[in-house]
Amino acid sequence: MEFLPLGWHHYLAGGLLLGLGMSLLFVSTGLIGGMSTVFTTIWSFFSSAPYFNEPRFASTRGWRLVYASGIVLGALLWLVTMGEPFVTSVPYWQLAVGGFLAGFGARLSNGCTAGHGICGMASLQPASILAVCTFLATAMATAHIVRSFP
């Protein structure tokens, strides 16, 4: 299919698994599984800056690290059961600068593709829905601009 040159099964199955993970977290513990907050909470181990030590970060750093460890394990499980190793060829400077901007922006916005994109949209929050429209627009614009400067 023209819009899905690589097929569709793995996309849908993967998306359903993301939803199942988010759902299991909620029905078992009541927690909302946003992802970018872990990057703020780990600084509470190293920095005495007041922001990093607010209870919403300092008191959630434990389970967020366990959650992140589970993600690494889950990806590893895919690799050993059905996946093939893959190393990206995106230039390092794009990974570094893009990662930095994504980290800064997600934390300023208090959400990323997981927190706003999945959790926020699933709870029909207007701010999250607008945030998703905003980051999809700027991400598409950026990708097109970068491609036009080879």
Next chain:
Amino acid sequence: MTARALAFVLLSGVLFGFGLALSTMVKPEVVLSFLLWKDMGLLLVLGGAVSVTFLVYHLAPRVMKKPFAGEKFLTHPSDLAVRTLAGAAIFGVGWGLCGVCPGPAIAGLGVGNWPLLIALAGLVLGAYIQGRFFP
């Protein structure tokens, strides 16, 4: 948090990480080809994830008094504020530049896509600058 609850947190992460790998979100090339309108597969990833989560977020608090390994169902409300949207705009620029968002940057460790460590370092540093200078 009890050890039992943490076991469920870990298992939830395993499902999420497996999903990120299976959906190929750990490949920045796939994410970038979506952002360049060459492959719409990520809409299926997002749609699948949001549908399941939507159902459970709305049904679970109605049929269960409390989470089976926790105290209560939490919410995470976001403010309709300038920083929410300005942050989202900056996040999008970064995502469009590297094709890596927080989940896949973490999952990249598990699939051996080692250059994602560079993006992970960027994410951690970006979170520091936000918390330190724009709290």
